[in-house]
Amino acid sequence: MRTDTDVLIAGAGPTGLVLAIELARRGVLPRVVDAGPSDLRESRAVAVAARSLELLDDLGLAEAAIGHGLPLHALNFYQGTALLAVLDVTVVDSPFPMDLCVPQWRTTELLRKRAEELGVTIEWRTRLSGLRADGDGVDAEIVRPDGGTERVRAGWLAGCDGAHSTVRRAAGIRWRTADLRRGFILGDVAADWDLVRDRFHVYFDRGGVLAVFPMPGGHWRVLASTPGGRPPERPGLADFAQAVAERTPLDARPRELRWSSAFAAREGLAETFRRGRVLLAGDAAHSHSPIGGQGMNTGMQDAYNLGWKLALAATGGADILDGYGAERRPVAEAVIGTTSAATRVATGRALVVRRARRHALRLLSRLTAVQRRFADALGEHLVGYRGSELVSQDWRGGPVRAWNDGAGPGPEAGELARDAYLETRSGPVALRRVLGGTGHHLLLFAAEEADPAALADWTARARQAVDGDAAVHLVTRGHLPPGPAEGVFADLRGEAHRRYGVRRPSLYLVRPDKYIAHRNDSLDLAPVRGYLRGLRGAPAAGGRVA
The missing domain is CATH 3.30.70.2450 (Alpha-Beta Plaits)
Structure with missing residues (x-):
C-alpha cells in the first residue's frame, strides 16, 4: 500500500528528536510535526542524567551539552540551617559522573541541529488532529500553520506529543492516572x-x-x-x-x-506503548512527579530503545516492536513508583515523617554502597531489561585466575554494557567509542588464550557467523598479536576482562542501544547467528567456535 512517509513523528521535544535522529542515522527519514513554535526558549527540564549523557555522546552531542551546561556533583540536604546529609552523584558507574544542569531549550536545540544535519525537516506549528490505523499503516490528519489540513499515509506513527497526547487519545489507548x-x-x-x-x-x-x-x-x-x-x-x-x-x-x-x-x-501511564502501527514514547506514554528529574531522561531513553527497532521494521527487517513496550513500560512503572514515594516522603509534614526522613538521610549518607546505588539510580544506570524475550545468556562462570582477581559476574544479558580503556597500535581507546554507531557489536574476550593462530581463527569464524550484521572486536589480555590490527584491542591492565566478569574465552553481543543482547562463556556462536538472522527475518542457523 502507498505511503507518504515511512514514519511520522508527532512532537519535536527531546524524545521526538532523539527518535528522529536514531531513524535518520539508519537511513529512515521521518516526517516530524510539532504544534509549538520553533523559537520556544523555556528552561523546563534541566537535569540531564549520566545515562542520557552517554546517549548524547553516541549522537556526537555530549561535549557540546557539557559546554553549555553546569555539572552538578552532589546533593546537600538540610533541615533549617543544619546539614543532614551529602549524597555524592559522582560515584555513578559512568564515563560522565555528574548530573548536568542545562536548560531544556538548549538540549532541544542541540538535538534539532543534529536531526537537521541528517536531513530531517521539522514542521513547526503543525499538529496532528486525528488518525485511522490499519494493519499496513496509519492515515493521519495534519493541520498546517495556515489552518489548512492534509492527509498523510505513514507506515508507522510515533506519538511523542506529551502528557496530553493527541496520538494516544486518537488511537484509543487508555491512560491510567x-x-x-x-x-x-x-x-x-x-x-x-x-x-x-x-x-x-x-x-x-x-x-x-x-x-x-x-x-x-x-x-x-x-x-x-x-x-x-x-x-x-x-x-x-x-x-x-x-x-x-x-x-x-x-x-x-x-x-x-x-x-x-x-x-x-499527577501520574499517568498508558495501558500499552504500542497499538498496531501506533507507538508512544516519553510523556505521551508516562508522566510522573518532577522529584528526581527523571522525566526528560526517561523519554529520551524510550526513543533510544525504540529507534533501532522501528528502523528495522521500517526497512523490511523483523517486527520486534512488541519488545519496545515489554522493555520500557516496566521502567516507566518503576519510575512512577519511585518518584511517587519520593514525593510523598519529601513533602511529608507529619512529625513522624519528618523525624524518619531526617534519621534516614543521616544514616544513608554514611553508607558507601547506598551512596553508589543512589548515584546509579539517579543516573539511570539501574535500568535493565533482564526479563526481556529479546536477550539471552549461557554463562557458567569459572575459577578465579590471578589475572582476573576481583572480577565480578559481569553485566548480564539485558544489562548495560560497561566502559573500559583498551589499547590499539595507535594508542588508547575507550570501549564506548568502539561500541558507538548504529549497529550491533560482538566482543570476543580472549581470556588466557594467546596463540595468534587460535585468535585469528576465532575472529574469522565470528565474522562469518555475523555475516555483516555486527562488527566483531577481539579483546586480548596481552599485547596485540601479529597480523592485521583492525578490530583487535589489547586489555593490558585487564580492566575490560574484570568489568565483564571474564574467566575463560567469552563473547558479548551488544545491541545498538548499548544493552547486552546475548553473552556466553563458551564462545558458542549459534545463539548470536540465530539472533542476527532473526532480525533480518531469515531462519536461524547455528555455528560454534571450538
Missing part, C-alpha cells in the same frame, strides 16, 4: 546566595520542601512544594521569596524572575 495531591512552583531567579554551585541544595521544613540549584549563566532554579496541593496559576517573584523565607536561611530577596511554572503532581 493518579493525583498525588501535591502542588509545586518552579522558576529561575537571580539571587545572592552563598551556596556551592556544583550541587543541588534541598531544604526540608514543616511547610514543605524547597530545592535550589545553580543554572548556567548565574541564575538559580527554585522548586518548592505548595500548601494544600494548589499552586498559584502563575507564580511570581513574591511566591518564591515567601517559600525561601519560610523554609531556608537564605536571603529571601530573589530578583529577576526569568521563567516560572506551576503544576499539580
Whole structure:
C-alpha cells in the first residue's frame, strides 16, 4: 500500500528528536510535526542524567551539552540551617559522573541541529488532529500553520506529543492516572546566595520542601512544594521569596524572575506503548512527579530503545516492536513508583515523617554502597531489561585466575554494557567509542588464550557467523598479536576482562542501544547467528567456535 512517509513523528521535544535522529542515522527519514513554535526558549527540564549523557555522546552531542551546561556533583540536604546529609552523584558507574544542569531549550536545540544535519525537516506549528490505523499503516490528519489540513499515509506513527497526547487519545489507548495531591512552583531567579554551585541544595521544613540549584549563566532554579496541593496559576517573584523565607536561611530577596511554572503532581501511564502501527514514547506514554528529574531522561531513553527497532521494521527487517513496550513500560512503572514515594516522603509534614526522613538521610549518607546505588539510580544506570524475550545468556562462570582477581559476574544479558580503556597500535581507546554507531557489536574476550593462530581463527569464524550484521572486536589480555590490527584491542591492565566478569574465552553481543543482547562463556556462536538472522527475518542457523 502507498505511503507518504515511512514514519511520522508527532512532537519535536527531546524524545521526538532523539527518535528522529536514531531513524535518520539508519537511513529512515521521518516526517516530524510539532504544534509549538520553533523559537520556544523555556528552561523546563534541566537535569540531564549520566545515562542520557552517554546517549548524547553516541549522537556526537555530549561535549557540546557539557559546554553549555553546569555539572552538578552532589546533593546537600538540610533541615533549617543544619546539614543532614551529602549524597555524592559522582560515584555513578559512568564515563560522565555528574548530573548536568542545562536548560531544556538548549538540549532541544542541540538535538534539532543534529536531526537537521541528517536531513530531517521539522514542521513547526503543525499538529496532528486525528488518525485511522490499519494493519499496513496509519492515515493521519495534519493541520498546517495556515489552518489548512492534509492527509498523510505513514507506515508507522510515533506519538511523542506529551502528557496530553493527541496520538494516544486518537488511537484509543487508555491512560491510567493518579493525583498525588501535591502542588509545586518552579522558576529561575537571580539571587545572592552563598551556596556551592556544583550541587543541588534541598531544604526540608514543616511547610514543605524547597530545592535550589545553580543554572548556567548565574541564575538559580527554585522548586518548592505548595500548601494544600494548589499552586498559584502563575507564580511570581513574591511566591518564591515567601517559600525561601519560610523554609531556608537564605536571603529571601530573589530578583529577576526569568521563567516560572506551576503544576499539580499527577501520574499517568498508558495501558500499552504500542497499538498496531501506533507507538508512544516519553510523556505521551508516562508522566510522573518532577522529584528526581527523571522525566526528560526517561523519554529520551524510550526513543533510544525504540529507534533501532522501528528502523528495522521500517526497512523490511523483523517486527520486534512488541519488545519496545515489554522493555520500557516496566521502567516507566518503576519510575512512577519511585518518584511517587519520593514525593510523598519529601513533602511529608507529619512529625513522624519528618523525624524518619531526617534519621534516614543521616544514616544513608554514611553508607558507601547506598551512596553508589543512589548515584546509579539517579543516573539511570539501574535500568535493565533482564526479563526481556529479546536477550539471552549461557554463562557458567569459572575459577578465579590471578589475572582476573576481583572480577565480578559481569553485566548480564539485558544489562548495560560497561566502559573500559583498551589499547590499539595507535594508542588508547575507550570501549564506548568502539561500541558507538548504529549497529550491533560482538566482543570476543580472549581470556588466557594467546596463540595468534587460535585468535585469528576465532575472529574469522565470528565474522562469518555475523555475516555483516555486527562488527566483531577481539579483546586480548596481552599485547596485540601479529597480523592485521583492525578490530583487535589489547586489555593490558585487564580492566575490560574484570568489568565483564571474564574467566575463560567469552563473547558479548551488544545491541545498538548499548544493552547486552546475548553473552556466553563458551564462545558458542549459534545463539548470536540465530539472533542476527532473526532480525533480518531469515531462519536461524547455528555455528560454534571450538
